Amino acid sequence: MAPKLERFVSPGKGNGLRATARIKRGELVYSCEPLACCVSNKLSREVCHHCFTRRETLLRCSQCKTARYCNITCQRQAWSGHKRECKCLRSLLPRIPTDSVRLAARLIFAVLSPSQNSSEELYTLEEHESHLSSVSEQKKQGLSQLASMLELYLQQEAPDLVREMTSLPPSCREPLSLIAKVTCNCFTISDGELQEIGVGLYPSLSLLNHDCRPNCVMVFKGTKLQLRAVRDINPEEELTISYIETLSLTEDGQKQLEDQYHFTCRCQRCDSQDKVRHKYTNYYKCCFSLSDPSDWQTLLESCSRLLSTVGCDVPEENLYKLRVTDMALDASVHLGHWEEAVGYGEKTLPVYRQYYPDPHPVHGVQLMRVGKLQHYLVHIEDALETFKQAYQIIKVTHGDDHPMTTDLLMKMEECRTEMDQHSSS
Incomplete structure (x- = not known):
């Protein structure tokens, strides 16, 4: 099979990779071992x-x-x-x-x-x-x-x-x-839940340049790295990935790009988030005061208190508020407070949808996580709908043959079977 990418000199960036032919959304562009x-x-x-x-x-x-x-x-x-x-x-x-x-x-x-x-x-x-x-x-x-x-x-x-x-x-x-x-x-190697498990060097893909709204994403099957398109890509169009997590706070993301990759991103997304950060500086400081809790119970109580006081005046789409909500979700799961966990998880979904206009594995994994909580609490119809949304993303970012995609299909089938059993009883 002819390669779908080639090396070229990207104006203002140095080396880069570009498409050699039209690439469809969800298509596997490149796959390699480290x-x-x-x-x-x-x-x-x-x-x-x-x-x-x-x-x-x-x-x-x-x-x-x-x-x-x-x-x-x-x-x-x-x-x-x-x-x-x-x-x-x-x-x-x-x-x-x-x-x-x-x-x-x-x-x-x-x-x-x-x-x-x-x-x-x-x-x-x-x-x-x-x-x-x-x-x-x-x-x-x-x-x-x-x-x-x-x-x-x-x-x-x-x-x-x-x-x-x-x-x-x-x-x-x-x-x-x-x-x-x-x-x-080097690249961080992650598991199906996008949790870091290792590091590796993939020489050809080191050529990929950064974009805060990239046209490709990377996922792993064991140590094998797969590069997939999340938008249709035209011949000779540059292939890009994001070097940083899309939902990272702008200050953190900019610092990482400067410290690790030695450049500063000046895209529209970064500029707009800077304005949000300055507007909610005090809230930002409160968030980071929670970053190293002594235990999960302390973290949950602190997040809950912050969300019910300062958080009331902050819009849901604020990234700092989202971080606290995600921290509350993590704490609730670790403590086995499932109803609270579902509540916090469902609040994050509209914000994830807003910040990930293109299919992205992080959005898919968050939907899958909330869907599993809904399923565990026997909110079957809600779970099925959430799993369906996750599937629309995961089948693009991971492909049909990835274990995550298979797992999602099984979860959806479980929900349908349970709904059928309930309606016939």
């Missing part, structure tokens, strides 16, 4: 280090005591990529390097292993930008500390690596440059 990836440290005991599946019980590598796998099959399949890492992990026990250090080391091992190296990439590791010349001195110091940790981590493999790495381009041999490339270009 050059290297690793499970996030905070989830290392919950996620298989090979297939990235969540499981309650996992087999632990008997040597490094860190890597975990679904079964012996996953462990064997992972060994070719884990054997060098395993020696490095053992040398630092009980310390475990940061995700970026582990990913940088895995990149080195992958590039040095011809069997893992892809010849089809549109963008080489050497070409990836490090942006070292434009970062602040403070950030450069932080990157230098990570580079030192990388050198320490690789110490056990150093004698062999020094000889092998002479074949690599200079920018990939130098630890500071490599760490900077990783932090600028």
